Amino acid sequence: MKKHAIIPIFISHRGCPNDCVFCNQKKITAREGDVKPEDVRNTIEQWLTTLADIETVEVSFYGGSFTGIPMEQQTEFLKIAKEYKDAGKIDAIHLSTRPDYIDVPILDNLKAHSVDVIELGVQSFSDEVLKASGRGHDAACVYEACDLIKSYGFTLGIQLMIGLPGDSEETCRYSALETVKIGPSIARLYPTVTIGGTELYSMMERGEYAPLSLEEAVQRTKIMYEILEDAGINIIRVGLKASEIMENEIGFHPAFRQLVESDIAKDRIEAQLAVLPDGSYSVLANSHSFGNIYGHKGANREYFTKKYPRLILKGAADESLSDNQYKVIPAV
Ligand code: SF4
Numbered sequence: 009m010k011k012h013a014i015i016p017i018f019i020s021h022r023g024c025p026n027d028c029v030f031c032n033q034k035k036i037t038a039r040e041g042d043v044k045p046e047d048v049r050n051t052i053e054q055w056l057t058t059l060a061d062i063e064t065v066e067v068s069f070y071g072g073s074f075t076g077i078p079m080e081q082q083t084e085f086l087k088i089a090k091e092y093k094d095a096g097k098i099d100a101i102h103l104s105t106r107p108d109y110i111d112v113p114i115l116d117n118l119k120a121h122s123v124d125v126i127e128l129g130v131q132s133f134s135d136e137v138l139k140a141s142g143r144g145h146d147a148a149c150v151y152e153a154c155d156l157i158k159s160y161g162f163t164l165g166i167q168l169m170i171g172l173p174g175d176s177e178e179t180c181r182y183s184a185l186e187t188v189k190i191g192p193s194i195a196r197l198y199p200t201v202t203i204g205g206t207e208l209y210s211m212m213e214r215g216e217y218a219p220l221s222l223e224e225a226v227q228r229t230k231i232m233y234e235i236l237e238d239a240g241i242n243i244i245r246v247g248l249k250a251s252e253i254m255e256n257e258i259g260f261h262p263a264f265r266q267l268v269e270s271d272i273a274k275d276r277i278e279a280q281l282a283v284l285p286d287g288s289y290s291v292l293a294n295s296h297s298f299g300n301i302y303g304h305k306g307a308n309r310e311y312f313t314k315k316y317p318r319l320i321l322k323g324a325a326d327e328s329l330s331d332n333q334y335k336v337i338p339a340v
């Protein structure tokens with residue numbers, strides 16, 4: 009039985025006054041149109057008919073800037089979600105927004121409508137990166153918003169991007185470390201996708217921006233992932249979903265999370281093999297991480313076979329291990 013289901017409701021921010029260089033909202037909005045309150049109700053009703061065996065259900069308003077839309081509209085949407093929560097048909101209300109769209113009246117309204125989780129599109133803690141990306145807010149604004157959200161008792165999420173203009177391995181590491189200092193419960197890591205028609209795409213055409221190679225994006229994300237994971241932050245997403253019309257865009261990979269986690273597996277397995285004599289070994293992992301032993305499309309198997317010709321690598325399941333924990337033992 010699946011434990012948790014999310015009912016996604018995309019709220020576009022039509023008329024957004026910001027100019028994030030990577031923004032593709034116009035493209036998505038053109039495809040999906042504006043959501044009306046009755047659409048929220050219909051979406052919830054439709055999903056509920058398919059979720060009979062689910063333990064917890066969350067309604068999630070995503071799209072980036074829920075609290076940037078007019079307050080009356082926020083209230084119209086939230087009233088409907090709250091009605092379902094009060095009736096026990098859903099368990100949580102989740103939304104995402106920008107750090108500069110957080111203040112006391114906004115949070116009072118969210119609290120009054122039983123919102124549980126607020127995710128902030130922080131993207132970077134480097135002021136230079138935020139400026140070069142046209143975000144329209146600085147890092148100081150992020151700290152203030154996070155403090156305020158936590159003071160209300162909301163569950164806080166932080167979203168970070170990898171490979172924005174001006175970004176480097178150092179700024180990525182710094183952003184992850186600052187995130188740990190704030191201590192959100194959840195995080196998402198998004199490699200930057202350079203979408204046709206955006207300012208970022210034009211910057212690339214003018215030679216002012218170079219998208220990361222896949223290897224660089226994986227490497228930087230891996231550093232951030234391990235920092236957040238070590239701090240006990242639940243990383244609920246790595247990379248964009250294929251359904252987000254990204255398939256053919258520069259920087260999109262449909263299995264990005266697996267690439268990152270498999271690279272982490274490679275490092276962790278190799279650190280143990282390095283101190284063992286040549287031979288036949290089994291690698292234990294829990295069922296969630298098991299596939300990472302071999303890597304995306306068998307990349308780790310290929311790597312280990314080339315580097316350790318006498319190694320016979322066998323995976324075995326051990327549910328006592330945590331996610332991303334690997335134990336190398338002599339093969340039996
Ligand atoms: S806040 Fe940035 S990403 Fe969001 S809609 Fe506005 S310009 Fe686009």
